[in-house]
Amino acid sequence: MKLDFSNAFNTLRRDSMLEAVAVSLPHLMPFALSSYAEPSILWLGENTISSEEGVQQGDPLGPLFFCVTIQPLLANSGCEFVAGYLDDIGLGDDVSKLGTNIRALEAKARLIGLSLNYSKCEVLGNDCSDQLIWSSLSLSFTHTKPEDAVFLGSPRSAA
Numbered sequence: 001m002k003l004d005f006s007n008a009f010n011t012l013r014r015d016s017m018l019e020a021v022a023v024s025l026p027h028l029m030p031f032a033l034s035s036y037a038e039p040s041i042l043w044l045g046e047n048t049i050s051s052e053e054g055v056q057q058g059d060p061l062g063p064l065f066f067c068v069t070i071q072p073l074l075a076n077s078g079c080e081f082v083a084g085y086l087d088d089i090g091l092g093d094d095v096s097k098l099g100t101n102i103r104a105l106e107a108k109a110r111l112i113g114l115s116l117n118y119s120k121c122e123v124l125g126n127d128c129s130d131q132l133i134w135s136s137l138s139l140s141f142t143h144t145k146p147e148d149a150v151f152l153g154s155p156r157s158a159a
């Protein structure tokens with residue numbers, strides 16, 4: 001399955017990000033605090049907008065800070081297969097386990113400011129018995145045929 005978080009880089013809670021940086025990258029904490037401890041002021045003509053969540057676009061360490069914040073979600077997903085590149089996440093396991101794991105991951109993601117965009121999440125290659133189990137989970141993800149599946153910009157299988 002492929003997961004998509006709505007507006008992930010802009011909604012990540014900065015306090016969660018700073019905690020993750022403190023644990024995983026303590027040597028970068030001074031930089032992180034100077035960039036994210038206080039809201040950033042964005043200028044829009046003569047108007048200003050207070051940017052209080054997420055990493056700043058153009059920050060060269062923003063993707064790293066995002067990744068160290070979501071890494072525990074992935075590491076503790078309980079799934080047999082876990083792959084990710086920035087905010088593109090792939091999980092794989094028995095369908096019966098995925099429902100429980102997705103619900104747990106979704107709840108933990110909400111705590112750090114992220115929410116799944118169900119319309120962009122995909123289930124790949126369920127057979128008939130898996131589709132019955134998946135339907136019972138009430139997760140309205142898009143079903144994608146294996147031959148149409150793309151992950152991280154690459155086809156999942158040769159057509």
